[in-house]
Amino acid sequence: MTFQQFRYIVEIAKHNSISKAASALYVTQPSISKSVRDLEDELGITILDRTNKGVVFTKEGTELLFYAKMLLEQMESVVYHFNKEKKADLMKFSISSQHYSFAIEAAAKLMDYLTERKYELTLREGMTTDVIEDVYAGRSICGILSLTDLNKSFFERYFTSKSLLFMPLASMKQHVFLRKEHPLAHLTSISLEQLRNYPYLTYQQDDVLLHFAEEAINVDTINKLVYVKDRGAMNDLLSNTDSYNLGTGCIVNDYINSNIISIPLEGSTVVQVGFVKRTDVFLPEELLVYIEFLTTSLKKSMPKDF
Secondary structure, three states: OOHHHHHHHHHHHHHOOHHHHHHHHOOOHHHHHHHHHHHHHHHOOOOEEEEOOEEEEOHHHHHHHHHHHHHHHHHHHHHHHHOHHHHHOOEEEEEEEOOOHHHHHHHHHHHHHOOOOOEEEEEEEOOHHHHHHHHHHOOOOEEEEEEEOOOHHHHHHHHHHOOEEEEEEEEEEOEEEEEOOOOOOOOOOEOHHHHOOOOEEEOOOOOOOOOOOOOOOOHHHOOOEEEOOOHHHHHHHHHHOOOEEEEOOOOOOOOOOOOEEEEEEOOOOEEEEEEEEEOOOOOOHHHHHHHHHHHHHHHHHOOOOO
16 A cells, blocks of 8 residues: 555545546546555455445545545654754644534634644534544544533443544533523523423434534424524524524623523533544644633633533
């Protein structure tokens, strides 16, 4: 196997296409296809499933993709270490997260920190399953998510099975997000029964873990249910209707509509926010700086009643 073969499969993953990868690398499509087949024969695995709609990485192919990215990054690190001129090179990494305003504020702080550097930062927001798979597959170096008392044991076993490590950063009780004009906004705490006749907003129908934190709520019991795709739609609906959402209670100034408040949920479980990484990946200095900004943003935006 060669580093060139690894470059090929990394580029295929980037474009989800052999032909587009070939174009990006200025080589012919047959050359890349043959190189991948040779690697499959050498390792005795199938890296790609070739379909009418394109190529899809197999389970073994996804695992190989992670190691290919890691080896290429290590090779680049060696070059960087011994060639001082490389210090001005582009710094690249990706971060995945659930829909958290504090994760975005931390990214903004990191951009200010890197103002004198060349960088390419990718931020992926999505479902918990997306966040975990991004980290496992090497698409992101870390993932920001949260656990509750109800699912913590399950996810700890799940992380172990995928060689992932969850590092907690902060804990808080679940809260209700709603607008200042909401009929329940005057209360010091709110029960699920009191919320029963109001529209419930959530991100994805098939998500295991939802918005600001994972809600301990059975959607089958909800009378009015609204699914949204992005944080902007969530904030706009919360601030302009009598809908509600459940989560951490964190209010990040300038990153969430000022008309939205959070009130403790009665009988709620504890939410633990943190980040997940592969056990065999070392976080670069810049990512550690991001984690520091994230921790600061969390502490600053946390509800004061916990």
